[in-house]
Structure formats: structure tokens, C-alpha cells
Amino acid sequence: MIVMEHVTKSYAKDKPPALKDVNVDIEAGEFVFCVGHSGSGKSTLIKLLTREILPTDGTIVVAGQDLSQMKNWKVPYLRRNIGCVFQDFKLLPNKTTYENVAFALEVIGRSRHVIRTQVPEVLRLVGLEDKGPSYPDELSGGEQQRVSIARAFVNRPPLLLADEPTGNLDPNTSLGIMSLLSRINKTGTTVLMATHDREMVDSMRRRVIALENGKVIRDQDRGVYGYGD
Amino acid sequence: MIVMEHVTKSYAKDKPPALKDVNVDIEAGEFVFCVGHSGSGKSTLIKLLTREILPTDGTIVVAGQDLSQMKNWKVPYLRRNIGCVFQDFKLLPNKTTYENVAFALEVIGRSRHVIRTQVPEVLRLVGLEDKGPSYPDELSGGEQQRVSIARAFVNRPPLLLADEPTGNLDPNTSLGIMSLLSRINKTGTTVLMATHDREMVDSMRRRVIALENGKVIRDQDRGVYGYGD
Amino acid sequence: MAISPGYFLKEAGVSFRRNWVMSLGAIITIFFSLLLVGTFVITGILIQEILASVEEKVMIQVFLKDGYAPEDLDPLQTSLVEDARINSVEYVSKEQALERFKEQTADSPEIVDQLPNNPLPASLEVELVDPEDVEAVVVDIKAHPNFVNLIANPEDPEKDLKYGAEIIDKLFQLTNVVRVVVIVLVAMLVFVSMIFISNTIRLAIYARRKEIAIMRLVGASNWFIRMPFLLEGVMQGLIGAALAIGVVVVMRQWLVPWLSDTLPFLPVTLSAGATAQLGLILAAFGVAIGLIGSIFALRRYLRV
Amino acid sequence: MAISPGYFLKEAGVSFRRNWVMSLGAIITIFFSLLLVGTFVITGILIQEILASVEEKVMIQVFLKDGYAPEDLDPLQTSLVEDARINSVEYVSKEQALERFKEQTADSPEIVDQLPNNPLPASLEVELVDPEDVEAVVVDIKAHPNFVNLIANPEDPEKDLKYGAEIIDKLFQLTNVVRVVVIVLVAMLVFVSMIFISNTIRLAIYARRKEIAIMRLVGASNWFIRMPFLLEGVMQGLIGAALAIGVVVVMRQWLVPWLSDTLPFLPVTLSAGATAQLGLILAAFGVAIGLIGSIFALRRYLRV
């Protein structure tokens, strides 16, 4: 599903690169944690996969397509196959919760009928069934994060990227979201999740890719959070 | 320092209130955690203290001033005595890290000399000494959070409010921030911090105020995170 | 990809309502620009008409010698009447000429009374369709075989053939200057409108740049992102044009009558046809400005 | 609270550079608005001058009877010369009058040759400072004790006292209409400029509303937030005015000579003094528009 070969990303010439010679190979159907200190390059890795940014060096292949070679006009179609939970949510401020989630379906041309059935269902799954008519700035931080999650998988994409999707959630709600992600993963969706939640990583025992200063320092099946112990 | 009496806050008439009959009394120099599920009202409580919003009912006194009676033009002066770390950071997007932190000093009319010495110092404290010239969208999530923290206490306010200041930080950096907040508290600053970080709360053993559905369900000295156990 | 076309209309409408501050700004901008264009076009039309009415009065006078042979005059008069460039040919007898002279010198009528006999010649007054043809017609008249027989001074025909060449030249110069000035002003205003509108839509895009970035990240195609902006621009253009047309119609009802009352000696009229044409022009302008403004702003700020 | 005044200048400058897209938009807007205002003021001045030169030609003629007593004339002439409303008084003898008549009727000079004697009266030509005084001066002349002794028809003085009342009236009507039209157009343009600028600054505030909200949360006072916007508005106004003044100066160098070449029979001049005054007016306008636009936008969108 995802193949990264010798990927390096420098944001500026005079600064050390955010990612250095990263090699990662993720099969379809896997569930992978990406851990690392603040600023170690987790978000950069995820942005590379959605082609929000291009690598300085190396090749990235997602769902069989080489992202560096990809034509600009094809990018939207790539993104429709990737659900993405952003670290800063990226909700449209002048759309309600319902409209934000429905938007991901409108964009790919789903019929109104499909939208009317799927959106309420996914809102129920993340526990926001009664926040449909609220605008983002009327939601708590954790609620906004859940809207972002709902939008990411409302169209059942084959690949789900989640950048600290539980950062603003209390442990209980986090657990709910994690079990949801597990269930999604069991239906065949590949999941890559950047996180700081040590408890979560340690209890789930899934594959863990650890970054430090932009380098992969550990890639371990059934791993733990590590660091600082 | 903070006295809340029978405080109720409803955002809309047809919805249940975000805070219901809250009574809280925090002395100068205390260190208080505020915990609760996503959407339980933690951020609402903090916004009430900075007078970002007004209560529907009840009285709030901060540093001896009744917020409901306060004149609009006096609000800026109140806020200069409150450092606030916002859940969504609220950094000025067209100012660099350095300028964002310096801004809190410029606003209260500090001299350029003071700015030039205090800003680098506080950036060093949060571990961002080399990110001074970066704009917010060139920073990782955790780095942005730390800029927000640096801005909140660069002018050494007597009261520090922090809304999930470690939500986007890895455990190591979180620990650093927590020990920083402890140190600040030891110099006499009152600290009120909303958080989800169970480990942190449990290990610090400070006063804990627990919210659920807008009600205070527990107010305990040397408490633990609780819930879900 | 069966995207319902209704989506874009809905989207444009919703954004219109939610960002009404900016929409209103754009509409006001377009409205005023078109209003100014309309005012200038009307002023231009009025000036044209006034000038035309002055130009009409330009004519060629052929003075006939006393006792000319009427059989010499007839062929000339006939050939002039048949000339397509000529509007009318009028014969003025000696008596009529004296009558006119009396009227002109009404200040001192005693002069005419003191005249022993009528010294004024009879004449032909030739009115042209287009005053610009005057020189050509004059040449043709001189070339007519009967011309020399009709006039008093065959050796110096200029004396008996008057067409106020200088006045006509001055008048043409003035007309042309006025035309150039009006055209330059209208062009300037259209240019200003374009800049204003493209600027407004650019600012609208600027204010929504985060939204646009998010749309892209969620997989919206370029046209999906552009469509609502285009529709919004066109809608704003149409509304602005509608307002401008309304004001123009009101102006026609009230201002034009007032003007022709105040300036009874100048022909100030604006036909219903011209008004309708102007309305169509303004509507087309509004749509074009909205569309071009949007496209321009989109090209610069939505490069993908 | 010793806030260094430099902070605001720095802040305005920085925001100016960082938001240059919008700053440029505002500057272009102000520039064009002021340019149009300038063009209209210049056009207004030119029209004023042309009309003034036409008005100057308005005069009162007093026709004297043949064989009047010079000692009757002198006191009238003296009193007229001393009148502050009167510009000049010229005596035209019978011979001069005939000379003029010959020139006027150059078309048919034979008429004058046929006259047995000079039928034209001598006259006084009175030129006024302000043509609007004409009626009052006429009344005064009629009231002069020597007046009846000087004229041919004491029983009907109107016959011997000519001042083209109708032409003057028409001219006044035209002048007034032109004045009203110019004033209305300039007022409209100033209004449009204000709307445009306030709109631009409103959009700038709108685009920065999050920033402003954050400033408030950090404890910035209202004036602290407003100052940079005000300075920015004033800076934009000044730059726009500078550009407009530059174009006006260029126009004066090139357009005015071209116009007076093209229309030699009309007095087209624009003095250096008038240009300097216009420059000052435009600069003041620019600052005022920037300031008022900012304040208006701030009041509506920074209510605190």
C-alpha cells in the first residue's frame, strides 16, 4: 500500500532535514503506529503521503502510484482514496458538523441519498449524533477532533492516515476511537496513526515505527511506545 | 484568586448548559488540575475566567474583580494579568515565533530592552531557542503548543490558565513542560490546567477538580485523574 | 462523477449569504462602476445628439445673380435633389432674403428702410445628410455646367458659394475632442471597474484561502473549487447590473425631462430603444466583469 | 504604559509588506478615485474658464441720439467708470459703429455702400465685472438724470438700452446646469471612493479577524489594535494621492497644451497655482479617505 524509499524532506536549505533517508513498507491491511518526540517528523511523513508536500529526495508509492511523477490534476483523485485526520483538524469554519462530513462525499459526487444515510451513521459512531448543526467554533476541542475523524472515513477509503487523532480526547473517548479504528482496520482498511499516547500504543501491541530527528530508529511488529524509560 | 459562585453557562437556549451551578474557590499560589470527558466544560470554564464569554448566571471574581460588572475597556488590563495557553494555540499566523512571544510584551508596553532579553530566555525554557524565525505553519503541532505556552508566561502573570497544554506533546516534552509549570507555580503564580493526561495527574498529586456534563463532581486535594477505572 | 449541478448553485448561494459582508461590497462596487459607465454612455449619447443638431444646421449657400435664367437653375436644382448626400435643397428668393436680413438686423431696422432697392441676391440653400461631405459637394456644384451662368462673379466663384468652412472645421474639432474625451473616460472607468472587481474577488479568495486549502486536502477537484467562485462573481455582477439599470431607468424618467426643461434650446432626449440597449449593455458588462474578475482572481490565487 | 510610537509605524509597515496584495488593491483604488476626482476638478476649472471668457463678452449698450450734448454724456460716463461693478466703459462713435457693421455684414458689403448716410447711432459699451449684476446696473443707468437727454426715444428707453437679456439668461442656465452636473459627478465619485476604500479596509479587517480576536485575548487595548489599521489606511491614502498627483502633473504638461492647440478658439489654461492647489486637495483627500475609510471600517468591524 505504501512504499517509501530513501525519502528525505528538507523544508529549508539552512536547516536540518525534517526527514532523512526514510525507508518504510506498509502492506495493505496493516495497522501501524508512528511515534516520536515533538518535531521528529511524524506530520511531515503523513503530509508526504497525501502529496501535500513533495519529498526533496527519494520515491514514494501510494496505492501503486508514484507521487513524484503524478500529474497535478490527478492529486484530488489520490486524496479521495486516503482518509486523513489532521493534527489541527482542518474543518471548514463556515460549514456545520454535518456539512463538513457531508462535504467529503459531495466532493466525490455521491448522491444525496447516500449522503443522507452515511453522514448520520458516521456521526453516531464518533459520538456526535447531536452536534450535527453546530459550527466548528461551537464545539469543544475533542469534538472537533472527532468531526475530523468522521470526515476522514465517511467514504470508507482504503487508506486512513491519522495525525494524533486522540491528542485532545480524554482516555475514555480515546479508547472508543481506538476500537473504532481497529474495527475499520479489520474491514481491510490500512491505518497509519501518529500518536503520543503511550498507554494506547503499549496496550494495542501493533507495529510501531519510531522516528527521531527525522530518522527511523525502530520498526517493530507488536511494539511498544518506548523512549524515556 | 478565583472565586466562582453558582456559575451556569448556556450557549443556546435549546441545549443543555455547558456549565451548571459551578462553585470553585482557588487561592493565590495554588496548582489545580481540571479534568473531565471531552465536552464536559473545561474550556468553557477557562474562557469564563478570561471573560472571553460571560456567564448566563452566577458571579465570577478574578483577582478581586467581578467580571460580570467589569467595563469593556477594562478587559484588556485584566487579560494582561492572566497568561493563557489556548487549546487551539491561537498564534498570530503572520508573526514569527519570536514576534508572537514578543507581542505579549509589546501589548503591555514593555521596552525593547526587556523584550530582547526575556523572549529568548522563555523560548529556551520551552526548548524552542532555534525556532525564533519560523512562522506558525512551519512548526510541528507540539512546537506551536510550546510557543503558546511561552507567550502565556513571558510577562510573568500572577495567574496562568492552560487548556490541555500537553495534548500535542510526547511524554518526554510533556514532562518538561509540567516541571516548568511547577517551577512557575513555586514562584507564586496560580496555575489552573485543564488536561486529559492521566499519567501526569496521577503522578503530580495536586488538587483536582473533575467536571462531568458541566457539573463539578469531585474537588479533591492531592487527587488522581479518576474515571474509567 | 455525477455531481449535481444544483450543488454549485446551492454552494454559491450559501457562501453568498454567509459572506454577505463581502458579497455586498462586491455588489456595491459593480453597481457604482456600471452606474458610472451608464452615466457616461448617456452623457455621450446626449452630447452626440446636441452636436448632431448643431451639425444639421451646416449648409451650403449658392448665391444667384440678379436676373439669372430659371432654365439654367432647374437642372442644377434637380441634380442636387437627386444627390444621396444631400438632405434638402431650398430656394430663397430676393424678397425672402431681405425679410431675413430685416429679422437679423432687428436692432437697427432703419437701415433696411433706408435702402433704395433690394441689394440681396436670391440663393439656393443646400442641407447635407452628413456635414463631412461638404467639401465634396461643393466641388461637384462648382463642376456643374450651369453653375457659372447662375452666379454674379464667374471669375471668382468662392464669392457666391458660402459654406462656413471655418465654423465647420472648428465644430468637427470640438466634436472629435469631445468624442475622444468621452471614450477615454469610459475606457478608464471600465478598467477601474475590472480592477475593483478582480480585487474584491481576490480578497474574497484571500479571506477563504484556508477553506480552499482544506477543500484541496479533502480531494476536491480544481473545477469543483472554482465553480462556486465563478457563480458568485456572475451573481454579484448581475445584481450590481440590475441596480445600475434601475437607476438608469429612474434617471431617464426624471433627469432627462428636467434637463430638457432647463435647457429648452438644446435637444435633450433619450429614446426607449437606447435605454433598453443600454440596459442590455450594462447587464452584459456586469456578467462579463464578474466572470473576468473571478477568472483573473482565480488564475492568480488558485493556481493548482 | 510607555508604548513606543515606533511600534505602530513598524507594525503598519510590516503588515503593509506582508499583506501587500491587499495594500496594493487599496492603493490602486484610492489612486483611481483621486485621479477621477482630479480629472473632474480640472475639467471643471477649464469649463469655468471657458464660460467666464464667454460671460465677459456680455455687455450693456447705451445708444446715443444724434447730436447729443457732450456735457450731458460726461457725468454719466464718469459715474459708470466709478461704479465698482463695472469693468470698463467704451465710447463707440457713429463712424466706428458703421465700420463694425461693415465687418459684420462682410457677406454683402454692397448694402453699406448703398446707404445715403450713416444711420447708426453712437453708443456707450459697458462691460461688467460680474454679468449677474446686469439688471441692477441697467436700472441704475436708467435712473441717471442725464439718461433721458442722451437717448433718441425718451418715451421708450428700452429701445436705446440693449443688454441681450435672453442670451444672458440662457447662458446662466447653461453655466448653472454644467456646474450642478460637475458638482454632482464629483460628489458621486468621492462617495464611491469612500465606499471603495472603506470596503477594502473592511475586507482587510475581515481577512485578519482571527488575528484581531487573538490580539484581544492577549490583552491588547482597543487603540493598540486600531492604530496600525489607521496608519495603514493613511499610508495607503497618501501613496494613492501621490500617484494621482503625479498623473495630474503629467496631464498638465501634455494634455493641456494639446487641448489648447486643438481648440485654439477656447481659452484652455491651467495655472501652476491651480495645479499646486489641486495637488494639496488631492493629498488631503487621500489622507481623509484613508482615515475615514479606516475609521468607518473599524467602527463597524472592531466594535469592542
Ligand SMILES: Nc1ncnc2c1ncn2[C@@H]1O[C@H](COP(=O)(O)OP(=O)(O)OP(=O)(O)O)[C@@H](O)[C@H]1O
Ligand atoms: N512548513 C514548514 N517549514 C519549515 N519547517 C517545518 C515546516 N513544517 C515542519 N517543519 C519543521 O520540521 C520538523 C518536523 O515537523 P513535524 O510537523 O513533522 O513534527 P511532528 O513529529 O509532527 O511533531 P509534533 O508531534 O509536535 O506534531 C519540525 O522541526 C518543524 O519545525
Ligand SMILES: Nc1ncnc2c1ncn2[C@@H]1O[C@H](COP(=O)(O)OP(=O)(O)OP(=O)(O)O)[C@@H](O)[C@H]1O
Ligand atoms: N461557542 C459555542 N457555542 C455552542 N456550544 C458550545 C460552544 N463552545 C462549546 N460548546 C459546547 O459546550 C460543551 C462544553 O465545551 P467545552 O469546550 O467546554 O468542552 P471541553 O471540556 O473543553 O472539551 P474538550 O476536552 O473536548 O476540549 C460542548 O458540548 C460544546 O459542544
Ligand SMILES: [Mg+2]
Ligand atoms: Mg505533528
Ligand SMILES: [Mg+2]
Ligand atoms: Mg476544551
